[in-house]
Amino acid sequence: MDRASFYEQVYQVTRLVPKGRVTSYGAIASYLGTKGSSRMVGYAMASSHQISPPVPAHRVVNRNGVLTGKFHFGSLTAMEDLLAKEDVKVLDDKIVDFKNKFWDPAAELDLEK
């Protein structure tokens, strides 16, 4: 993991997000150990458009469950459309029942244990 850049780590964790689930930038940042660099997580996603394999960035939202980065998808409806296909309802740019669909890598992966 040390060889991989912070970006790569973010990409990998993001790919681990199960379909139909969403996570927050802070959760990923915290999982990587850099809680304070929550911005970097989102910033990394900005570069995830052209990398491979593709990163399900649409499953990553802010702590509020709001699609803050939907504007970066090219189309304003692209992100919520992708989420809708994964049984994730989006209302007013916010994840419906976000708390229930929230997926915390640190808690789910539990690699510390």
Next chain:
DNA sequence: ATGTTGACTTGGA
């Protein structure tokens, strides 16, 4: 090496 930037988070009013 320094400065700017950013798909965030938290805390205080």
Next chain:
DNA sequence: GTCCAAGCCAACA
């Protein structure tokens, strides 16, 4: 409950 300000760290020029 909402709104504003500051902090945070890594990549890039």
